[in-house]
Amino acid sequence: xxxxxxxxxxxxxxxxxxxxxxxxxxxxxxxxxxxxxxxxxxxxxxxxxxxxxxxxxxxxxxxxxxxxxxxxxxxxxxxxxxxxxxxxxxxxxxxxxxxxxxxxxxxxxxxxxxxxxxxxxxxxxxxxxxxxxxxxxxxxxxxxxxxxxxxxxxxxxxxxxxxxxxxxxxxxxxxxxxxxxxxxxxxxxxxxxxxxxxxxxxxxxxxxxxxxxxxxxxxxxxxxxxxxxxxxxxxxxxxxxxxxxxxxxxxxxxxxxxxxxxxxxxxxxxxxxxxxxxxxxxxxxxxxxxxxxxxxxxxxxxxxxxxxxxxxxxxxxx
Amino acid sequence: xxxxxxxxxxxxxxxxxxxxxxxxxxxxxxxxxxxxxxxxxxxxxxxxxxxxxxxxxxxxxxxxxxxxxxxxxxxxxxxxxxxxxxxxxxxxxxxxxxxxxxxxxxxxxxxxxxxxxxxxxxxxxxxxxxxxxxxxxxxxxxxxxxxxxxxxxxxxxxxxxxxxxxxxxxxxxxxxxxxxxxxxxxxxxxxxxxxxxxxxxxxxxxxxxxxxxxxxxxxxxxxxxxxxxxxxxxxxxxxxxxxxxxxxxxxxxxxxxxxxxxxxxxxxxxxxxxxxxxxxxxxxxxxxxxxxxxxxxxxxxxxxxxxxxxxxxxxxxxxxxxxxxxxxxxxxxxxxxxxxxxxxxxx
Numbered sequence: 001x002x003x004x005x006x007x008x009x010x011x012x013x014x015x016x017x018x019x020x021x022x023x024x025x026x027x028x029x030x031x032x033x034x035x036x037x038x039x040x041x042x043x044x045x046x047x048x049x050x051x052x053x054x055x056x057x058x059x060x061x062x063x064x065x066x067x068x069x070x071x072x073x074x075x076x077x078x079x080x081x082x083x084x085x086x087x088x089x090x091x092x093x094x095x096x097x098x099x100x101x102x103x104x105x106x107x108x109x110x111x112x113x114x115x116x117x118x119x120x121x122x123x124x125x126x127x128x129x130x131x132x133x134x135x136x137x138x139x140x141x142x143x144x145x146x147x148x149x150x151x152x153x154x155x156x157x158x159x160x161x162x163x164x165x166x167x168x169x170x171x172x173x174x175x176x177x178x179x180x181x182x183x184x185x186x187x188x189x190x191x192x193x194x195x196x197x198x199x200x201x202x203x204x205x206x207x208x209x210x211x212x213x214x215x216x217x218x219x220x221x222x223x224x225x226x227x228x229x230x231x232x233x234x235x236x237x238x239x240x241x242x243x244x245x246x247x248x249x250x251x252x253x254x255x256x257x258x259x260x261x262x263x264x265x266x267x268x269x270x271x272x273x274x275x276x277x278x279x280x281x282x283x284x285x286x287x288x289x290x291x292x293x294x295x296x297x298x299x300x301x302x303x304x305x306x307x308x309x310x311x312x313x314x315x316x317x318x
Numbered sequence: 319x320x321x322x323x324x325x326x327x328x329x330x331x332x333x334x335x336x337x338x339x340x341x342x343x344x345x346x347x348x349x350x351x352x353x354x355x356x357x358x359x360x361x362x363x364x365x366x367x368x369x370x371x372x373x374x375x376x377x378x379x380x381x382x383x384x385x386x387x388x389x390x391x392x393x394x395x396x397x398x399x400x401x402x403x404x405x406x407x408x409x410x411x412x413x414x415x416x417x418x419x420x421x422x423x424x425x426x427x428x429x430x431x432x433x434x435x436x437x438x439x440x441x442x443x444x445x446x447x448x449x450x451x452x453x454x455x456x457x458x459x460x461x462x463x464x465x466x467x468x469x470x471x472x473x474x475x476x477x478x479x480x481x482x483x484x485x486x487x488x489x490x491x492x493x494x495x496x497x498x499x500x501x502x503x504x505x506x507x508x509x510x511x512x513x514x515x516x517x518x519x520x521x522x523x524x525x526x527x528x529x530x531x532x533x534x535x536x537x538x539x540x541x542x543x544x545x546x547x548x549x550x551x552x553x554x555x556x557x558x559x560x561x562x563x564x565x566x567x568x569x570x571x572x573x574x575x576x577x578x579x580x581x582x583x584x585x586x587x588x589x590x591x592x593x594x595x596x597x598x599x600x601x602x603x604x605x606x607x608x609x610x611x612x613x614x615x616x617x618x619x620x621x622x623x624x625x626x627x628x629x630x631x632x633x634x635x636x637x638x639x640x641x642x643x644x645x646x647x648x649x650x651x652x653x654x655x656x657x658x659x660x661x662x663x664x665x
Contacts, residue, residue: 044527044529045498045527159617187388187389188388189388189594189598190617192613196613199607216528217600220604221600221606239604241604244603258529258532259602260561261602262596262599262601263584263601264601270532270533270536274497274499
């Protein structure tokens with residue numbers, strides 16, 4: 001059990017159908033996540049990182065063109081399950097999600113206590129009293145005063161609402177929580193507080209996270225591993241400590257160079273050009289057009305190479 | 319030569335050795351208070367939101383100021399009052415010797431032509447039914463530049479300045495056909511068309527992607543240096559301020575708690591709130607994940623009933639009981655051009 005990864009994605013693919021053609025939002029994604037590990041998926045807007053979260057949790061819209069690949073959760077391929085089994089066995093029991101902007105989607109006419117207990121009652125069949133007890137325990141863990149149980153969302157500050165949403169994802173004690181931009185709408189101090197909560201939960205409850213964000217500086221607060229996404233593909237998966245010092249893929253390097261820093265004297269630089277459209281992505285390496293190190297091989301799609309045990313999708317590491 | 323200039327722009331921080339005080343004061347904000355009335359069901363007054371509560375500062379010609387604060391601290395209300403969109407409840411805003419409260423309609427129009435404004439959301443700031451050419455022509459039409467040739471000439475020149483090439487391809491485009499970075503460039507071009515002396519930028523890069531953000535910041539900085547613009551740059555992100563301002567003002571709950579030159583503020587922050595803000599801002603580092611951050615508890619106070627005394631005292635680790643919770647601290651001098659509104663620095 002300890003040796004099987006918690007989550008293993010093999011060639012996960014999610015394409016959408018639109019009036020203009022097929023959008024290749026998630027294109028053959030491979031990575032592994034161990035127990036009690038946090039992986040950060042970084043990328044610019046439109047690179048498919050939110051679609052990746054949806055693909056992992058099978059929260060699909062109606063216009064899916066193709067959805068394939070394998071996703072092993074604790075060794076079982078969840079892609080082979082039918083929707084009903086998936087809903088009862090996986091979603092919220094083993095994996096839950098904090099969607100983007102969820103703190104602003106709390107139901108205004110229900111108390112937060114009611115909203116947090118609901119998934120617990122639905123997914124474990126517990127009684128209302130048990131659920132309430134569990135909810136209050138989770139409230140304490142994320143730092144929401146239990147006296148807030150009967151309050152409404154509008155009576156809470158942004159930070160408290162975000163904590164409530166995390167409590168909701170946590171109440172069934174899943175192994176994995178997917179966080180999609182959990183702090184992007186919050187202030188600096190509140191943001192840092194939420195990250196403290198997430199770190200503590202990881203330490204105490206041995207939870208794993210997939211954190212999806214475009215904010216590289218704050219993502220380093222949680223990361224054990226970093227996965228860089230570009231134009232629907234994962235171009236690098238690296239150990240966080242190594243990644244923040246020396247990323248491998250040319251895109252990751254340039255992305256890291258573009259981060260403004262508070263300390264140190266390194267001048268940020270920008271990446272010329274724009275990411276390709278996912279409607280008709282280039283056939284070779286998708287970053288080639290903007291890459292300062294491109295050469296002949298780049299006209300063909302690079303496979304994922306292993307460089308000192310880290311995945312990198314670039315011909316330079318052939 | 320070109321290279322040397324580029325290199326200077328590439329230096330990590332702005333050159334703050336220049337003494338702007340000699341260049342004269344362009345904008346002066348004196349004891350400014352902006353309060354908003356709270357009404358109950360449309361009848362009767364139930365209180366005031368003290369959005370801006372006693373703010374004093376001067377901006378010199380050619381000086382870039384960064385105002386940093388969390389959401390709801392009153393930085394946008396302050397900015398809108400400077401743009402004459404709100405009326406001050408108390409105190410004055412003086413631009414180039416004129417009190418903005420006493421301007422006639424004609425003078426207000428003239429004032430607006432001297433102030434450029436860059437909005438946070440570029441897409442929301444442009445009319446979706448106008449093409450780029452119309453969007454850029456509009457301020458000139460309003461300000462009586464009637465010659466079409468003159469307008470086209472200026473549009474082309476400004477678009478080249480903000481690096482939207484090739485100009486002809488972009489003129490007929492509509493805002494939704496542009497990328498986020500291009501949209502923000504058009505908004506910047508629009509604010510520059512009337513050749514203002516003073517620029518207000520409200521979170522100009524917060525909606526942009528990381529890789530584009532730096533590009534736009536650099537563009538703003540080169541415009542600022544080339545045109546000797548006085549700038550107020552409003553943001554919540556301390557890490558970008560240092561690339562685009564000479565002095566930083568830190569705002570908390572309607573008041574400016576600390577003013578200092580960029581380097582002084584980053585190296586030796588004085589006010590406990592500034593210290594907390596700096597500690598909370600992360601730099602990408604793989605070791606961050608292993609440590610917990612020390613942070614002040616709680617959240618910014620409600621501005622309807624702000625706490626007595628120092629606004630930060632409830633969260634402050636260095637609170638002096640009997641003083642901080644009773645009396646509002648005045649501005650104390652901490653160093654040269656460095657002041658903090660905090661009792662710790664009482665002489």
